[in-house]
Amino acid sequence: MAVRAQRPLIRPLVQRLHAYVPGEQPKIPGLIKLNTNENPYPPSPKVLAAVKAAVDGRLRLYPNPTASGLREKLAQLHRCAPENIIVGNGSDELLALATRTFVEPVAAFVSTRDESTKSAALSRALPPSEGKVQYFNPSYSLYPVLAEIAGAVTNAVPLNADFTLPALSSLAKRGWDFKAALSLITTPNAPSGRGFSTAELDALCAKSKGVVVLDEAYVDFAREQAMALALKHSHVLVSRTFSKAYSLCFQRVGYFVGHADLIAALDKVRDSYNVNGLGQIAALATLADLPYYRRNFRRIITTREQVTRELTGMGWTVLPSQTNFLLARPTRFSAEDWLAKLRAKKLLVRWFKYPEVRDYLRITIGSEAEMEVFVKTVRAIAAGS
Ligand SMILES: *Cc1c(COP(=O)(O)O)cnc(C)c1O
DSSP, rough: OOOSSSSOOSSSSEEEEEEOOOOOOOOOOTOOSSSSSOOSSSSOHHHHHHHHHHHGGGGOOOOOOOHHHHHHHHHHHTTTGGGGGGESSSHHHHHHHHHHSSSGGGGGOOOSOEEEEEEHHTTTTSSSGEEEEEEESSSSSSSHHHHHHHHEEEEEEOOTTTSOOOOOOHTTTTTTOOTTEEEEEEOOOOTTTTOHHHHHHHHHHHHOOOOEEEOOOOGSSSSOOHHHHHHHTTTEEEEEEEEEETOGGGGGEEEEEEOOOHHHHHHHHOOTTOOOHHHHHHHHHTTTTHHHHHHHHHHHHHHHHHHHHHHHHOOOEOOSSSEEEEEESSSSOOOOHHHHHHHHEEEEEEOOSSSSTTTTTEEOOOOOHHHHHHHHHHHHHHHHH
């Protein structure tokens, strides 16, 4: 038997890594799935027809390596040039690319899990901002995972207790580093559902020295959107996805909009054929039928407001939502108990163990019929039946 080298087979960074935990996708017949913010309505019939029509012998060919047709249409939509757009295998892929493109992997050489020890060790050697990925807490729980994988130092800065954005003047005191290599901002916020005003975001971006990504995964359900900031500031990228609002999670298509230099840098790091061909076709057909989707946004927003009123009427605390989900603090039982009680009645919602949100449930807005069942079931459980 060969002598095995002393070196571990798996990088210490990967051994220490806390992997991302996606929402469950259980196959339970009759389950009402309100846990992963998928759209309850199917893609447009034209999208389904376009995808079906593309399934033939052409599957043997590589897809367009730069998604050029899709980027042209997106550029028209957002009044910019195709050079301002990069398409990804979902926006998750682009968020990962951003950590690899803009952040030095300084933490990869410090073997500790403790963030303050890590920061202290690193700041002796390097300007620490260059290896820093920062974000608000709570926000998208993928960010710290991507940062860890990239060997970055993470900086999680708490939102206000009511999940609003802290005043710009208080951010530095709270530990926000305006020089951080990469700042990731979920807007509207997940999991709170809160919207942030474009004026507030503009001021934050103007003060930032590193790259700022505004992750607008839920923006189609919001009153305001911040796309203009990606075209105004050369260090700001806006992230969008076809997943949630455009009923296309399965196909994995997302994109960034921003300055051509940042886009070109991301493009260097990107895999050659990162966006599959059927995904490109589905996204193009989606853009050709936007009125269909806008009707769905209105339906979901109407249902969201109805469910907010119903739950508030039962004494629940429901945060005002600008997304297709609600963050709500239930009464009578703990949020964790509600999760189990609802699950027993075939209603699946999301509960996060993190201290900031452990008293809340995150409830995706389903169809009108699904949300009627949800509200009825909540009433029945609260009444003890
Ligand atoms: C769902 C989600 C994404 C990922 O979307 P994909 O395009 O499906 O990868 C990104 N950011 C936030 C905040 C999300 O909730």
